[in-house]
Amino acid sequence: MLAYIVRRVINAIITLLVVTAVTFGIFFAIPKATGSDPALLYIGKQSDPAAIEGIRQKMGFDDPIYVQYGKFLKGIVAGRDYANGPDVTHCPAPCLGYSFATEQEVTPLLLEDIPVTLSLALGAAVLWLIMGISFGVISALRRGSFVDRAAMTTALAGVSLPVYFTGLLSSAIFVYWLGWLPQGQYVPFLENPADWFVNLILPWITLAFLFAATYARLTRANMLETLGEDYVRTARAKGLTERVVIGKHALRSGLTPIVTVFGLDLGALLGGAVLTETVFNLRGLGYQALTAIRQNDLPIILGVTLIAAFFIVFANLIVDLVYGWIDPRVRLA
Amino acid sequence: MSIGATNARPFLEIKDLNVRFETDDGIVQAVTGSTFSLEKGKTLGIVGESGSGKSVTSLAVLGLHRTRSNAKVSGEIWLDDEELVSATDEQVRKLRGGKMAMIFQDPLSAMHPYFTVGSQIVEAYRVHNPGVNKKVARERAIDMLARVGIPQPERRFNDYAHQFSGGMRQRAMIAMALVNDPALLIADEPTTALDVTVQAQILDLIRDLQEEFGSAVIMITHDLGVVAELADDVLVMYGGKVIEKGPAVDVFQQPQHPYTWGLLGSMPRLDREVRDRLNPVKGSPPSLINLPNGCAFHPRCPYAGRNGDRSFTEVPELRGDIHKVACHLPAEERTKIFQQEVLPNL
Numbered sequence: 001m002l003a004y005i006v007r008r009v010i011n012a013i014i015t016l017l018v019v020t021a022v023t024f025g026i027f028f029a030i031p032k033a034t035g036s037d038p039a040l041l042y043i044g045k046q047s048d049p050a051a052i053e054g055i056r057q058k059m060g061f062d063d064p065i066y067v068q069y070g071k072f073l074k075g076i077v078a079g080r081d082y083a084n085g086p087d088v089t090h091c092p093a094p095c096l097g098y099s100f101a102t103e104q105e106v107t108p109l110l111l112e113d114i115p116v117t118l119s120l121a122l123g124a125a126v127l128w129l130i131m132g133i134s135f136g137v138i139s140a141l142r143r144g145s146f147v148d149r150a151a152m153t154t155a156l157a158g159v160s161l162p163v164y165f166t167g168l169l170s171s172a173i174f175v176y177w178l179g180w181l182p183q184g185q186y187v188p189f190l191e192n193p194a195d196w197f198v199n200l201i202l203p204w205i206t207l208a209f210l211f212a213a214t215y216a217r218l219t220r221a222n223m224l225e226t227l228g229e230d231y232v233r234t235a236r237a238k239g240l241t242e243r244v245v246i247g248k249h250a251l252r253s254g255l256t257p258i259v260t261v262f263g264l265d266l267g268a269l270l271g272g273a274v275l276t277e278t279v280f281n282l283r284g285l286g287y288q289a290l291t292a293i294r295q296n297d298l299p300i301i302l303g304v305t306l307i308a309a310f311f312i313v314f315a316n317l318i319v320d321l322v323y324g325w326i327d328p329r330v331r332l333a
Numbered sequence: 334m335s336i337g338a339t340n341a342r343p344f345l346e347i348k349d350l351n352v353r354f355e356t357d358d359g360i361v362q363a364v365t366g367s368t369f370s371l372e373k374g375k376t377l378g379i380v381g382e383s384g385s386g387k388s389v390t391s392l393a394v395l396g397l398h399r400t401r402s403n404a405k406v407s408g409e410i411w412l413d414d415e416e417l418v419s420a421t422d423e424q425v426r427k428l429r430g431g432k433m434a435m436i437f438q439d440p441l442s443a444m445h446p447y448f449t450v451g452s453q454i455v456e457a458y459r460v461h462n463p464g465v466n467k468k469v470a471r472e473r474a475i476d477m478l479a480r481v482g483i484p485q486p487e488r489r490f491n492d493y494a495h496q497f498s499g500g501m502r503q504r505a506m507i508a509m510a511l512v513n514d515p516a517l518l519i520a521d522e523p524t525t526a527l528d529v530t531v532q533a534q535i536l537d538l539i540r541d542l543q544e545e546f547g548s549a550v551i552m553i554t555h556d557l558g559v560v561a562e563l564a565d566d567v568l569v570m571y572g573g574k575v576i577e578k579g580p581a582v583d584v585f586q587q588p589q590h591p592y593t594w595g596l597l598g599s600m601p602r603l604d605r606e607v608r609d610r611l612n613p614v615k616g617s618p619p620s621l622i623n624l625p626n627g628c629a630f631h632p633r634c635p636y637a638g639r640n641g642d643r644s645f646t647e648v649p650e651l652r653g654d655i656h657k658v659a660c661h662l663p664a665e666e667r668t669k670i671f672q673q674e675v676l677p678n679l
Binding site: 233256327 | 395427428430434439442443444509
């Protein structure tokens, strides 16, 4: 088991290294190839050549790309100093550089966004797990019934309708028309839990609807497959009540594949739910990323990409470890 | 009729059992008019090809069709003076795994991959003995594992099914089925998934345990060797119907139905020259959705039509005293064909 964990962790670290190298390569090599100057992006077009040269020196844009990458990695691990002669700026670890647009440090900017994205993703995850799994199980048990058909039709709508449709529609109904919910604005949990909750209801439901649909279909398919397994027949042949047969024997294997999908989905969402955050004006990582892309703010794009990659790799790692625990056949392999 | 007539009903009696499944393609008539009985301590062998209705019969006895909404069962199943077809789901559930238990064909897929073998046996025990605490149930399970010949049962208790070898897995499955001392044990092809040397051990084990527990055993198989070894009575099924039944000795020495001849002819024998070909039953099993008219076996029967058109139009009845057969051929003619044409080639 320990060897399994160590192997997985090493794997995760290598993956992250590759991701940083590729993203860094793309974001810092492309301006070079297209002839645009990153130093200009910091200063603006009408600056004098000396100032541009100063920025270039300080940020190290003239260094070869592998040197820049090495410094970037060092910045993440140990922090780094940007120096142009006596003008030294210290950026503490984990340093992701400075925003082109605002010249603020990237790391604190992103750290501010994480709670927003975390609140959105975790709340929605709880909702879609409850809804998706329960409807999936009910549909599988009442296959072909009205409930099954209704749930699966709704699920089809759920996967087909984009967030900017369901999100805007539900805002129009519940906020502007019925006036039941406030106009969305993120309130930190520690500031006012009730406001935090009320403001997140619509984003949660909108995001959860999309995922619940997929989970309901997945759960239904898995459960139907499991219910046909020989060991479920054995469980019945032992005289177990139908509640134990379904709730213990069938669910145990029917839900195992869900763990994988859930880990990856949640990991991906933690890197920013771009559409949902934008529709509901939540200043999370996704919103930040979108703004940065519009403004060509490479350091922020790079930072968000890294955080997203980190969450996905981390989620993968957790899934692998949890899998080794829930499936005894994996543990030994 | 004697005064003790209350005990006249056999331990297991099945009367005119019909099982059908409504599917999108039509109605599958899986079992038609099956009638037989079995006493405690005796073994009944049910033989037939895939789709002959042998497994469906046993699933109906256990009431396992009940969770399938498309299954329709009629007739009577009497177990120890209790009628099961008309019983409630809960009544049948309480008997399952308790008074009647089942061993399945492939123990790897029949055991849950995520629970230890021991915990699955404990679960089977505790559901029928709710007052028993975990420790006692655990001891009982380990004791059962030891009795079916699993070495180091305390250690194997915590293993998963995939960590067992095929033979050990089937032994564990048997331990699980016998944990509540069932009076009726149904074994559905218990040795099919095992290699030959292990097959004999498992059959010996079932026989020994039957003697020990005095259970009635139904052995479902397509392997006539298994039946010859274990069964007191034999039931031959074809197309969902019982076409021949009787004491095992009679059925093997004086088989009456051409299909039974075919089954015997398709058995490999070590004492036969290798260059001799086996004589399989020609053709393939009938569709249970659309059974042939008349005798269901007539499209594959080499003797169909010898007796006029009856084979094509009329379903033969199961006739006879102890050894019964459903065939239109007159008894004398069957005996003659068997002696002259079939026996020399077996």
